[in-house]
Structure formats: C-alpha cells, structure tokens
Amino acid sequence: MDIGTVMNVMRDPAGIPAHPELFRILMIVTWVFHIAFVTLTLGAASLAIYAFWRRDTGPYWTRLSIAMTKVAKVGVSLLIVLGVAPLLFTQVIYDPQWYASNVLSAGWAIGFIFTLIIAYCLWFAFYFSNKEGAKRHIGIFAVIALLLFLLDGLIMHALSYQALLPGQWMDWYAPDGVVDTRGAYLHAIQWPRYFFIISLSVPAIGLYLLAYDDYLKSRPDLPEGYLGFVRPLGRKLGASGSLFALILFVWWQFDNPSDSNLIVQPGGWAVGAALLVLWFEVTFFADKLHGYLLLCGGLVVLLLLAIWREVVRATYLSAYGYSIVDQKINADWPSLALFFLTLAGVGGLVGGFYLSLLYRAGRVQGVYQADRSIAAMGTGAVAVLAVWIAVFFLYGIAIFIENTFAY
Amino acid sequence: MLGMYPTFYVPYIGSAWVMGIIGVIHVVASHTSVGAAFLFAVLETKAYRDDQPEIMGFIKRYGVFLLVFSYIIGSITGPGIWYAITVASPRGVSGLIHNFVWVWAAEWVYFTVEVIGVYALVYLIGKVDRLTHLKLTWSFALASWATMLLIVGILSFMMWPGNEGWYLTGSTNDAFYNINFFAHLGVRTGSMFVMAAVVGFMVAAGIKDEDLKRGVIRVIAPIGLLGGLFSVMMFLYYLQTLPTNAKVMLQAYLIPAYANTMIGIFVATTAYLVFVWWKPHRLKLYIAVPMFLAIAVLGVWPEERMRESMRKPYVAGQYIYSNQVIARDVPGKSIRGEVDLIAEKGLLKLHPFIPDRLREVTDDNRLEVGELLAKIACANCHALEPGAPLRSIPDKLYGSPDKDMIAAFLRGPLKHGAAPYMPRIDLPDQEVDAIAAYLASVNAGTLEKSAASHTSAPITALIEREGK
Numbered sequence: 001m002d003i004g005t006v007m008n009v010m011r012d013p014a015g016i017p018a019h020p021e022l023f024r025i026l027m028i029v030t031w032v033f034h035i036a037f038v039t040l041t042l043g044a045a046s047l048a049i050y051a052f053w054r055r056d057t058g059p060y061w062t063r064l065s066i067a068m069t070k071v072a073k074v075g076v077s078l079l080i081v082l083g084v085a086p087l088l089f090t091q092v093i094y095d096p097q098w099y100a101s102n103v104l105s106a107g108w109a110i111g112f113i114f115t116l117i118i119a120y121c122l123w124f125a126f127y128f129s130n131k132e133g134a135k136r137h138i139g140i141f142a143v144i145a146l147l148l149f150l151l152d153g154l155i156m157h158a159l160s161y162q163a164l165l166p167g168q169w170m171d172w173y174a175p176d177g178v179v180d181t182r183g184a185y186l187h188a189i190q191w192p193r194y195f196f197i198i199s200l201s202v203p204a205i206g207l208y209l210l211a212y213d214d215y216l217k218s219r220p221d222l223p224e225g226y227l228g229f230v231r232p233l234g235r236k237l238g239a240s241g242s243l244f245a246l247i248l249f250v251w252w253q254f255d256n257p258s259d260s261n262l263i264v265q266p267g268g269w270a271v272g273a274a275l276l277v278l279w280f281e282v283t284f285f286a287d288k289l290h291g292y293l294l295l296c297g298g299l300v301v302l303l304l305l306a307i308w309r310e311v312v313r314a315t316y317l318s319a320y321g322y323s324i325v326d327q328k329i330n331a332d333w334p335s336l337a338l339f340f341l342t343l344a345g346v347g348g349l350v351g352g353f354y355l356s357l358l359y360r361a362g363r364v365q366g367v368y369q370a371d372r373s374i375a376a377m378g379t380g381a382v383a384v385l386a387v388w389i390a391v392f393f394l395y396g397i398a399i400f401i402e403n404t405f406a407y
Numbered sequence: 408m409l410g411m412y413p414t415f416y417v418p419y420i421g422s423a424w425v426m427g428i429i430g431v432i433h434v435v436a437s438h439t440s441v442g443a444a445f446l447f448a449v450l451e452t453k454a455y456r457d458d459q460p461e462i463m464g465f466i467k468r469y470g471v472f473l474l475v476f477s478y479i480i481g482s483i484t485g486p487g488i489w490y491a492i493t494v495a496s497p498r499g500v501s502g503l504i505h506n507f508v509w510v511w512a513a514e515w516v517y518f519t520v521e522v523i524g525v526y527a528l529v530y531l532i533g534k535v536d537r538l539t540h541l542k543l544t545w546s547f548a549l550a551s552w553a554t555m556l557l558i559v560g561i562l563s564f565m566m567w568p569g570n571e572g573w574y575l576t577g578s579t580n581d582a583f584y585n586i587n588f589f590a591h592l593g594v595r596t597g598s599m600f601v602m603a604a605v606v607g608f609m610v611a612a613g614i615k616d617e618d619l620k621r622g623v624i625r626v627i628a629p630i631g632l633l634g635g636l637f638s639v640m641m642f643l644y645y646l647q648t649l650p651t652n653a654k655v656m657l658q659a660y661l662i663p664a665y666a667n668t669m670i671g672i673f674v675a676t677t678a679y680l681v682f683v684w685w686k687p688h689r690l691k692l693y694i695a696v697p698m699f700l701a702i703a704v705l706g707v708w709p710e711e712r713m714r715e716s717m718r719k720p721y722v723a724g725q726y727i728y729s730n731q732v733i734a735r736d737v738p739g740k741s742i743r744g745e746v747d748l749i750a751e752k753g754l755l756k757l758h759p760f761i762p763d764r765l766r767e768v769t770d771d772n773r774l775e776v777g778e779l780l781a782k783i784a785c786a787n788c789h790a791l792e793p794g795a796p797l798r799s800i801p802d803k804l805y806g807s808p809d810k811d812m813i814a815a816f817l818r819g820p821l822k823h824g825a826a827p828y829m830p831r832i833d834l835p836d837q838e839v840d841a842i843a844a845y846l847a848s849v850n851a852g853t854l855e856k857s858a859a860s861h862t863s864a865p866i867t868a869l870i871e872r873e874g875k
Binding site: 001005006009010011012013014015016017018023025026061074075077079080081082083084085087088089091092095096098099100102103106109110112113116117120121124134167169170173177179181182205206219226233328330332335336338339343346347351353354357361365367368369370374377378382385386388389392396399400403404406407 | 408409410411412413414415416422425429466475478480481482483484485486487489490491493494497498500501502504505506507508509510511512513514516517518519520522523524526527531533534535536539541542545546548549550552553556569570571572577578579580581583584586589664733739741742743759760762763764765775780782870
C-alpha cells in the first residue's frame with residue numbers, strides 16, 4: 001500500500017475544529033517555550049553538577065551550584081507542563097505520524113514516563129542534599145538524573161524523527177514480513193539534530209546567568225563579588241555555546257537528505273545566522289546590553305528553530321503527499337472561545353499575578369509588601385476564577401437541560 | 408482501506424493494565440493535589456483570621472511534600488496517561504483529541520498556572536504579606552479545581568454522551584456536558600478531599616507541636632469525611648447515568664469482583680477519619696503511611712478499573728470500539744461506521760499494517776495470521792496467554808482446543824454483536840478460521856512448547872518457519 005495514501009486515511013475521521021494553520025502556529029509558539037525550558041534545565045543541571053565538584057576551588061561555586069540546582073528543579077516542572085501544549089497541537093494536525101511513531105516504539109514511550117519520574121526524584125534528592133558542606137557522593141544522584149534527562153530527550157527526538165520517515169514504518173513494524181508488536185526499539189535517530197538541540201543548553205544557561213546577574217543587582221544581601229563572578233561565566237558560556245551550537249547546526253543541515261533541498265532553503269540558514277548574531281552580541285555587548293535583552297535574543301533563535309523544524313517536517317512529509325492544509329474542518333467555535341478566553345483571562349491575569357509576585361518578592365530582602373497594582377491583580381485573579389467557574393456551570397447546566405428535553 | 412495503526416501488545420497484562428497502573432498513580436497524585444489546595448485555602452484563612460501564623464508551617468510542610476508527590480509524579484503521569492493511551496488505543500485518543508482539543512488546551516492553561524502557583528505558594532510563605540499570600544492560595548485552589556472540571560467532561564464522554572445530541576451535531580458542548588458529567592464530577596470532587604485529608608494526616612503525623620497537630624487535624628478530618636460522604640452519594644447518582652452495557656458489566660462481573668473491597672475500604676476510611684478526628688494525638692506515621700497506601704491502592708484501583716471495564720466494548724463516546732474500529736456513524740462529524748465494511752472485505756484487506764505475505768490465509772501462515780488478527784481485534788481488552796490476568800481469552804474459552812467450537816462463537820454471538828459488553832466483530836470466513844485455529848492451538852498448548860526457546864518474533868511465525 002502507498003504510505004502517502006495510508007497516512008491520509010489515518011487522519012482522524014472527526015476532522016479538526018479550526019483552520020490547520022491556527023494549530024500549526026500554536027504548535028510552533030508553544031514549542032518555543034517548551035524547548036526554552038528544556039535547554040535551560042539541561043544547562044542549569046550540567047552547571048550545577050560542574051559547580052558542585054568545583055566547590056573547593058573558589059568561594060562562589062557552592063552558591064552557584066545550589067542556585068542552579070533550584071533552577072533545574074523548577075525548570076523540569078515547567079518544561080513538562082509547557083511540553084503538553086505542542087504535543088497536543090501536534091496530535092491534531094500530525095496525528096498519523098505521531099501515533100504511528102509512538103506505537104512502533106511503544107516500550108520507549110512508556111519507559112520515558114518512568115525514567116523521567118526516576119530522574120526527577122533523583123534531582124530532588126540532590127536538591128535536598130546540596131547544601132554547604134554536602135558530601136561529594138550526592139553528586140552521583142545529579143549525574144544519573146542528568147543522564148536520564150538526556151535519555152528522555154533522545155526518546156522524544158526519536159519519536160519525532162521516526163514520524164518523518166513513514167516509508168520505513170512497515171519495515172520497522174514487520175521486518176522480513178514478520179510482525180513485531182513489542183515496540184521494543186528506537187528505530188531512527190538523527191544524531192546531528194539531537195546533539196544540536198542539546199548543545200543549545202550551553203548558550204541557554206549562559207544567557208540565563210547574564211539575566212540572573214541583572215535581576216539580582218538590587219539584592220544587597222548577596223556576597224560581594226558573587227555577581228562579578230557570575231556575569232563573566234555567563235558571557236563565556238553564552239559566546240562559546242553559540243559557536244558550538246552553530247557548528248552542530250551546520251552538521252545537521254548537511255545531514256538532511258540531499259533531494260529534500262533543505263540545504264538551500266533560507267529558513268535553515270536564518271537559524272545559523274541568528275546563532276552567529278547571538279555570539280556577536282554576547283561577545284562584544286554582554287556588559288553593555290541588559291541581560292533580559294540578551295535572553296530575548298536567545299528566544300529569537302528558538303523561534304526561528306521552531307519554524308525551521310516545522311519546515312523540515314513539512315518537507316519530509318510532502319514527499320509522501322501529506323500536507324496539513326487539506327484537512328477536513330469541523331469548526332467548533334464555543335470550545336475555541338473557551339481556550340482563548342481562558343488563555344487571556346486566566347493565563348494573563350492569574351499567571352501574570354503569580355509571575356509578578358515571584359519576580360518582585362525575589363528582588364527584595366525580607367518580606368515583600370504588595371503594592372496597589374499587585375494587590376489588585378491578586379483580587380482580580382480570585383475574581384476571574386470565580387467568574388470562570390460560575391460561567392462554566394451555568395453554561396453547562398443550560399446545555400445539559402436543553403439536551404435532556406431535546407433528545 | 409481503514410485508518411488503523413500498528414498494534415502494541417504487552418503479554419499477560421496487555422496495554423490496558425499499563426495504562427491502568429499509570430492512571431491510578433496519576434489519580435492519587437492529582438486528586439490529592441486539588442483537594443490539598445482547598446485544605447490550604449481553608450487553613451490559611453483560619454491562620455489569617457485567627458492570627459495563627461504557626462499553621463503556615465504545616466502548609467509549607469505539606470506543600471513541599473506535595474511538590475515532590477503531586478508535582479513530580481502527578482505532573483509526569485498526566486502526560487504519561489496520554490502516552491499510554493496513545494500506544495494502546497491510538498484511534499481512541501485521536502478521537503478524543505479531535506473532539507476536545509480546545510478543552511484540553513484550556514486545561515493546559517490551568518496546568519501551567521497551577522505549576523507556577525504551587526512554587527509561588529510554597530516558597531513565598533513568609534516572603535510576602537499575608538493577605539497577598541491568601542489571595543494566591545485561594546486562586547491556586549480554584550485553578551486546581553478547574554483542571555478537574557475540564558478533564559472530567561472528557562473522561563465522562565469516554566463512557567458515553569448519554570443521548571443522540573452529539574452524534575447529530577458533533578458539537579463539543581454536547582459531548583462535554585454529557586449525561587454522566589455532573590455525577591462523575593461529584594464523585595471526584597468528594598474523593599479529592601478524602602485523598603487530601605489522608606495525605607495530610609501523613610504530614611500532620613510528623614508535627615511535634617501537639618496543639619498545632621490537633622488544630623490542623625480537626626480542620627482537615629471533617630472536610631475529608633464530608634468529601635467522602637458527598638462522593639458516595641454522587642457515586643450512587645453516577646450509577647444511574649450509565650449506559651446499559653455498563654450496567655450489565657457491573658452486575659455480571661464488577662460488583663461480584665469488587666463490591667466487598669470497595670465497601671471494606673469505605674468503612675475503613677470512614678473509621679480512620681473519625682478516629683483521627685477524635686484522637687488526633689494518636690496519629691503516628693506508622694499508622695498514616697499504611698492507611699494512605701491501603702486507601703490509594705485498594706480504593707482507587709477498583710474504581711478506575713471499574714470505570715475502564717464498564718466502558719467496554721467502547722473506548723470513546725460509544726462510537727469507537729476498544730479494538731480501534733469505528734462502531735457507528737456520527738453524522739455531526741461525517742464519520743462512517745466501519746463494522747459492515749470489515750464484515751464485507753475483512754481486516755486483512757483493509758488494515759494498512761498487514762505484511763503482504765499475510766494478506767491471504769494459507770496453510771503455511773494460518774496460525775501466524777490468526778495470532779495477528781487476534782492481537783488486532785481482541786488484545787486491547789484480552790490477554791492471549793492462558794492464566795493471564797487481563798481477561799485471558801484462553802481462559803474465557805475454558806482452555807478448549809476445539810477449533811470448531813471457537814469458530815462457532817466467532818460466527819455466532821460475536822458476529823452479531825449479541826454479547827452486551829463485546830464489540831460486534833464480523834469477519835470473513837477465512838479470518839474467523841485463522842483466529843479459531845490460533846486460539847485452539849494456544850489452548851492445546853502446541854504453540855508454547857514449540858517456541859519455548861524463541862522470544863523475539865511472533866510465536867506462530869517461528870513455528871511455521873521451522874515447519875518449512
């Protein structure tokens with residue numbers, strides 16, 4: 001059977017509830033935030049371990065290790081929750097590819113969950129133990145956790161990459177015509193792509209340190225010289241990491257199939273150019289530009305990468321006659337409104353309240369007394385949730401009653 | 408051709424149990440989290456109103472425990488359920504995603520807010536003024552409950568929409584606010600308070616200050632009791648909202664299997680909550696931890712297992728069978744049922760993931776085809792090994808090696824959909840013959856003996872190759 005035809009038949013018969021391009025945009029944008037926390041977490045975890053074992057060589061390594069351990073701890077939570085959205089939108093427009101790839105490596109997809117739980121528990125064990133005078137051997141928890149995080153990244157990479165190779169699915173599922181239903185193997189890994197994305201954790205943590213320095217400048221309780229130690233380290237990691245990632249990116253560019261013509265598409269080289277610009281900024285302007293601005297430069301690289309990743313996927317799949325634009329659409333406006341209103345009202349106001357509060361409380365020594373704007377946001381957060389829940393029930397009861405009498 | 412996927416099969420326990428195990432862990436962690444959020448809000452209100460800042464120490468302690476328990480295990484097993492149902496029932500999860508994507512996306516907004524919120528709640532205790540923190544805690548509680556409000560609509564649709572509305576309109580409204588929804592929400596909302604109280608007891612057991620310990624327990628124990636009572640009442644209402652196939656399953660299999668355990672765990676939990684409320688100082692860690700484990704495992708596993716079993720033979724909305732076949736037309740979404748088409752042409756012709764050498768049944772490949780068809784058509788609900796815990800087909804057939812008898816069942820009740828909790832599986836004769844031959848061989852024990860030394864390829868393929 002022609003796999004291109006098969007993929008089109010495998011699309012969900014219910015169709016999709018809005019225009020496919022809307023899902024594509026949401027998938028790209030939400031993936032940027034997910035991968036930002038993936039790279040930040042891996043960078044923070046690596047630096048936490050490195051600093052932990054360098055504690056005896058300087059006065060600030062212990063503080064840095066503890067701080068980076070906390071960053072990685074929160075980062076894992078956020079990368080998980082932020083990963084849900086792109087996964088969701090991928091399943092809407094690339095359902096045949098994602099599901100087929102997962103089933104073909106089902107054992108690994110399930111293993112991903114348990115290894116991630118173990119890794120995160122180990123990281124918490126490291127976090128609880130990583131204090132002044134901590135014993136050296138607790139670093140082992142962190143190393144194992146980091147290795148498992150990298151394994152989980154590899155599993156996610158393989159599941160995504162296998163989805164691009166439908167021509168090989170049947171060979172993987174039934175090698176020599178004998179069906180294997182165990183899902184026991186990862187069938188395809190594109191190492192340059194995997195290494196490139198992992199390598200972004202180096203500039204990510206470098207940029208984070210530059211922003212961290214600017215954020216903490218208002219804290220007089222920090223030891224003198226600590227931020228003076230952090231900023232050059234951030235600059236060094238940001239600059240060398242950008243160049244390192246650029247080399248791996250070029251390797252990935254040349255690793256794609258030559259008949260795909262991806263090598264001549266400008267989108268890919270835009271990612272490379274953005275990395276070069278990032279290197280230039282960090283090398284020559286790290287002390288002149290605010291750390292937050294440099295962090296935004298990093299997000300631009302990730303946005304271009306997210307778009308390029310989608311171009312790569314569309315190019316691979318177009319060879320089989322698959323495109324998302326000819327999906328069957330069964331528009332569902334009420335649920336679409338539910339999402340966007342929740343995003344604006346709850347995400348904006350409640351999320352905004354939490355982030356503002358965390359941001360401001362972290363910049364003061366002692367107890368933070370909310371000013372009028374934060375106090376109003378807090379009241380607004382409770383109110384918007386109460387209204388949301390009230391509307392949810394009133395609307396639901398009305399539909400429930402209507403359907404009870406109508407059918 | 409049908410839009411079906413490759414098959415993932417886990418011997419003995421099936422992919423269903425893998426999903427169930429992850430699901431139970433997630434339910435315990437997530438219900439605890441939502442219930443605890445309300446306990447925090449009530450306790451913090453008391454701390455604020457009565458000027459008892461020491462209560463905040465308990466909230467911080469419970470919050471740190473929650474971070475590890477619910478926000479590591481709970482937040483990973485949440486997507487974990489997705490992964491598990493993806494590999495077990497790709498078309499089932501696809502159907503849900505394509506009906507509820509915006510609902511799930513709204514839930515994601517809440518998840519994100521909740522994860523940021525739990526860190527803010529725990530780490531800003533004593534770092535921000537008390538009124539602001541109280542607002543933070545109440546907003547966290549409401550946001551946590553909203554995640555439950557959203558997911559329950561999807562879960563209850565999996566049971567059934569309850570009327571023809573959704574089939575005709577295809578509207579997410581009609582799917583979400585289904586007949587089962589409010590009852591199901593009530594069961595989970597009540598049980599989340601029980602779970603949060605039981606986990607809270609583990610944290611409270613370690614409090615040294617006896618006055619604080621008593622004060623905290625005397626707040627959370629009655630909340631747990633009221634939650635439990637509410638949950639039981641809503642469960643009785645829930646039973647009235649079930650489809651016929653679920654009621655048959657309940658009466659025939661589930662009540663005999665689980666009723667005693669569930670009544671026992673209800674009585675034990677009630678007695679535990681009352682006892683701790685009455686004698687807070689007697690609560691110790693060596694009591695609290697085993698009670699938590701007993702309630703989590705013996706209470707949640709039967710409940711989740713029952714819900715999953717009662718849904719059979721469907722996996723979603725009574726329009727997708729567990730074996731991934733579309734069971735009926737859904738005009739509101741232009742979805743066409745596939746059962747009749749399969750009856751006419753057979754799975755071997757229509758399924759895209761069948762190797763060419765198996766598309767025709769021959770004397771050489773009959774057992775191999777039978778095994779593959781059994782995995783495709785049956786193994787989402789049934790194990791294929793004798794003695795296996797997941798509704799073993801050989802056991803259901805009483806170990807009979809009589810191929811004709813097995814074929815008669817396939818051509819009789821199964822073909823006509825006469826068994827109320829079984830899908831209608833109507834296959835062409837040659838496919839029925841292959842499945843019957845395979846199951847008869849399993850029951851005769853001939854497959855296992857021949858292939859005892861092989862593990863990687865399907866057993867039947869090895870036997871048939873060796874035969875050549």
